[in-house]
Amino acid sequence: MLRLSSSILREVMKTTLRDLSVNDDSAFHMIESVISASLRGTDSHGINLFPHYWKVLKIGRVNKNPQFKFQRTKPSLGILDADFALGHHAGAVAMDYTMQLASEAGSGFVVVKDSTHFGAAAYFGLMPAQKNLIGLSFTNADALVKAENAKTSFFGTNPICITAPLENEEPLCLDMATSQVSWNKIRIYRSLDKKLPEGWAFNKEGLPETDPHAAVSLNPAGDYKGFGLGLIVEIFCGILAKGPIGHDIGPMFTELEKKRSISHFFGAIDLSQFLPAQDFKNRLQNMVDSIRQLTPVGGAKVMVPGDPEKASTIERLESGIPMEESRFGEFLELNPNFSKAIIQ
């Protein structure tokens, strides 16, 4: 396993995208998103995706120089036409509008249409929480989660991200797929030829499956509850954006020339209109500290959402982002200077 310096990765990614004539803002947000995801330990949405994003930018599925169109329809609502930009850029622009609406109307919600894969939802979700707002970020995705009682999948892993500021540390951040585990976990078990735990996945007959090679769909988190939450996310994304919904969205990693039209939904609520921001942060800090101090059972640490990501960030800023050597070849093909990022 290699260890890579996040700051050198950032610089080499920047020149690599500049060489491809990707506009600076798109490049900035995609790079910050994948690096922060990798630092946070969310490898499924981290630097591993950089070669994929490079390919879809080059091939034209994703627009290197998008023209965004924003329409404010009500004091607290708006729609952003993303012109098939990198979802990271579209999301950052949309969240900026969302926060502006919230600062005026108290809450703000922006639907994004004709976007593309936006990476980790937390990248946007954390923006309002840095400004003493409650943040919210949803996206739809291609169908991978089995519909309850059905043979096949219907919705994507449709994640829910909700954030809030804390007094003594980085914001609280819940960022969860509405499936029990991510598809990436299945891919890891495949590569290790390891049996899946029960309750993760189904085969093409729609039956529970522990062979990672035979798994084709994911179990929703909490069975029908996760399925219901995935459906709600789709209402806020595909339905409101008039875009395609889960099972009509093309696959991410194949048919690269085909546009995908992903929809997102962003929200922000001005918590200081309910109680002083300082009181909010104190109250929430006390609550999460009380949880962390509960008597543990079974040896695992008692944590709140986002704690594993905070621990990972500290560790990886210090010792670098891990990557399999076999995977690093893709990076060197894009730009030999990536070799400078290797710490050990």
Place this chain on the structure above:
Amino acid sequence: MLRLSSSILREVMKTTLRDLSVNDDSAFHMIESVISASLRGTDSHGINLFPHYWKVLKIGRVNKNPQFKFQRTKPSLGILDADFALGHHAGAVAMDYTMQLASEAGSGFVVVKDSTHFGAAAYFGLMPAQKNLIGLSFTNADALVKAENAKTSFFGTNPICITAPLENEEPLCLDMATSQVSWNKIRIYRSLDKKLPEGWAFNKEGLPETDPHAAVSLNPAGDYKGFGLGLIVEIFCGILAKGPIGHDIGPMFTELEKKRSISHFFGAIDLSQFLPAQDFKNRLQNMVDSIRQLTPVGGAKVMVPGDPEKASTIERLESGIPMEESRFGEFLELNPNFSKAIIQ
């Protein structure tokens, strides 16, 4: 098992509460809430709770004649002081304000403080959906759900209810506890002396438990994901309302003289600002119809959230609300006229 007429129950409940000097609006909303919950099959929040509500009104834990105070703090935000009213009444008043805010600002959110048990979240959640708005209703509750990796419970079952209008039928309604099952299910298994399925509950050591008599806390839905969602609900309720949070809220069915100070959170979003309401309803109707038509597996019907409740309502409007004879004695003690509600 008795079968009871919902329309006669409604009338007898009304006179029973009038005899107790409960104000008409409080009585109206509590009665409509428990009857609609029972019709929808949500027996844990239905007419079974009527004798409990009567008791806490009589004893003064719940205020028979509350004075609500509403403060609009931003175009889309407000706070309602519920003066310890029946939560059903406080919630209905708050949702009314919420919808007014949404009609002006595009979205509306109201935090309710110093309220009491509000019954089924769907009673309020469905109000905006009847007016072509997306609806949202959360509440906190006393601690019953085990914190992830901890020995004891911290949050209540903190439900999430989200609704949206459909073209050809009553609105879509997701109304779910953030625990895998409700506490009421454990109570039913207790009364039947039946072993609990694995993954539902824990004992006082914080270990998985299938003996219903030894179960003291519930498993969050989807393990740490449900725990995270319960925490988010608490942020919107107890934290924003400056009220007590889960483990500081007293028990519902004991210490009846003690006030409990439950917090709620209501939201509405004007979907017609994103696309014409008619298009929204068509798109969502098509989506849920496509789901229902998926090939089933394992014999169970493919459904969307709210389908079981719709089927129950049709059946129970026809043949009455079922109730164990042993439980009906409580009703007759309150008012002998309840006997007139018996269909068979």
